[in-house]
Amino acid sequence: MILGLLRATGRALGLATGLYLAVVGVRGSRLLVRPRLRPFAPDPLDAPASPTDIGLEHETVRFTTDDGVTLSGWLIPAARDTRTAVVVLHGFSGHRLPELAAFVPWLHERHHVLQFDFRGHGESDPGIVTLGTRERCDVAAAVRFLESRGLGPIGLVGISMGASVAIVSAPDLPVAAVVADAAFAEIHHPVANRMRELGYPLAGLGARLIVLGASLRARTRLIDPVSVVRRVAPRPLLLIAPREDRLISWRQSQRLYEAAGEPRELHVVDGAGHAEAYAVDPEAYRRRVLDFLDRHLG
Numbered sequence: 001m002i003l004g005l006l007r008a009t010g011r012a013l014g015l016a017t018g019l020y021l022a023v024v025g026v027r028g029s030r031l032l033v034r035p036r037l038r039p040f041a042p043d044p045l046d047a048p049a050s051p052t053d054i055g056l057e058h059e060t061v062r063f064t065t066d067d068g069v070t071l072s073g074w075l076i077p078a079a080r081d082t083r084t085a086v087v088v089l090h091g092f093s094g095h096r097l098p099e100l101a102a103f104v105p106w107l108h109e110r111h112h113v114l115q116f117d118f119r120g121h122g123e124s125d126p127g128i129v130t131l132g133t134r135e136r137c138d139v140a141a142a143v144r145f146l147e148s149r150g151l152g153p154i155g156l157v158g159i160s161m162g163a164s165v166a167i168v169s170a171p172d173l174p175v176a177a178v179v180a181d182a183a184f185a186e187i188h189h190p191v192a193n194r195m196r197e198l199g200y201p202l203a204g205l206g207a208r209l210i211v212l213g214a215s216l217r218a219r220t221r222l223i224d225p226v227s228v229v230r231r232v233a234p235r236p237l238l239l240i241a242p243r244e245d246r247l248i249s250w251r252q253s254q255r256l257y258e259a260a261g262e263p264r265e266l267h268v269v270d271g272a273g274h275a276e277a278y279a280v281d282p283e284a285y286r287r288r289v290l291d292f293l294d295r296h297l298g
Helices: 002-033 097-102 135-148 161-172 188-198 203-218 250-259 282-297
Strands: 059-064 070-076 085-089 112-116 154-159 177-181 237-242 264-269
Touching: 002 188, 002 203, 059 112, 059 135, 070 135, 085 135, 085 161, 112 135, 135 154, 135 161, 154 161, 154 282, 161 177, 177 282, 188 203, 237 250, 237 282, 250 264, 264 282
Parallel strands: 085 112, 085 154, 154 177, 177 237, 237 264
Antiparallel strands: 059 070, 070 112
16 A cells, blocks of 8 residues: 555656646746847946947948848947958857947957847847857848958857857858857756756756757757857857856856867956956956957957
8 A cells, every 4th residue: 555655656756746847848938039128228228329329430330141030239330440351259148238348448449349139139120039149140240241341350258048059150250269258068057057056857858858959949059168169269269257256157158168179268257247257347258359369350
């Protein structure tokens, strides 16, 4: 009788666990490919809403990807005589405004800067989010746009999801350097950490099911940057890793560094949370990134 009760309890627990994981996979994958987006507005309210607000000349631009998605952005001319250019890539569910305030003012001192919103984000066309697979088309369109203006060499500078998109995009593009700040090596890693933060059990397994479900919804394989980072070489790669990042562990950047080819650099920033490496020590961050870009863009 006791043995039968234990078997029945085991079957019930197994069924409940399977049902829970199925719900997590279905709901989580939907939120991953169609996330709740932050509105295209300054946050905080007194942050700049356009380059004009921080005294920068700019051109509002729109360009279209090979698969027909129109992207919206700004081209900010360099403050000096140069043809070099940098494409700045934002994070998941966000838009280009945070990087406008933090990065563009000092990047444009030496390079032309192109900012744009990924598909499904900001002011660009709607689209399914794939954390790199389809966003490669967005980056390719941005690079072609800069080339059409006679600009180059071109570097990619990405934050969070934008960093990982830069890594998976670079191998197939004529870019000269990649800066990846707070990149994930495996897509399931930040998904699992977000689940743990929200108190979901079986976060590791659930995250993998979510990524699998997202691939099915998008009808394409979601690419883990660690699987392609070696192909970034011979383009130089600078990985910036906030050590106290709870969403994307700094060890994800370490994994990418170990898998990458030369030339490569890893810069771990103590005391920084997710995407906070610049805020912890702006002067050191600017010096590191600008020196890297100067060496490899000219």
